[in-house]
Amino acid sequence: GAVVSQHPSWVICKSGTSVKIECRSLDFQATTMFWYRQFPKQSLMLMATSNEGSKATYEQGVEKDKFLINHASLTLSTLTVTSAHPEDSSFYICSALQPNTEAFFGQGTRLTVV
């Protein structure tokens, strides 16, 4: 299957700082990418849908000013957690939609805010 690379896999940051997570589709162009958050032993919660060249669509309850999403190219989307707080600690997963088929997932980023 297609490959989606997410970086970094694990990051620890201080409270109040910002963290950027990258999601790259390595062997296909993805006009649409999704960002999810997964709490321990729970399902993936869709945070936002990112379309290349346009503003992301955020799910209800997700603060767009806190979770900045940029999808500037067909192979790269970034999620920036601004002014991170301990409650933002979580596992963040991206997926890239291969046109007319399925979505492929990154390996996830574990964010720990101390």
Added chain:
Amino acid sequence: AQSVSQHNHHVILSEAASLELGCNYSYGGTVNLFWYVQYPGQHLQLLLKYFSGDPLVKGIKGFEAEFIKSKFSFNLRKPSVQWSDTAEYFCAVKSRDGQNFVFGPGTRLSVLP
């Protein structure tokens, strides 16, 4: 907005038992349906998917799922589970235009040796 529900939070089976995990979705338009598996410590892997055609879909590792449009259901089945099937299973629904891709809450499957 579309939503996905899964009937069971945690299923415990003995090896060789048959498995059926329920999945129902709510969405008014055309959808694509998926089952993903997440083994402990690993990321999501696709088990099978339904886009169109035969509503009975066969996937990897002996899994299959049946799309019943009238019931908005896409249940996952396996005739005989193995210990290695112990994992978390997620049903997911994507709208045809690709702008929504929503996961169910997941079902944890524990298979006892």
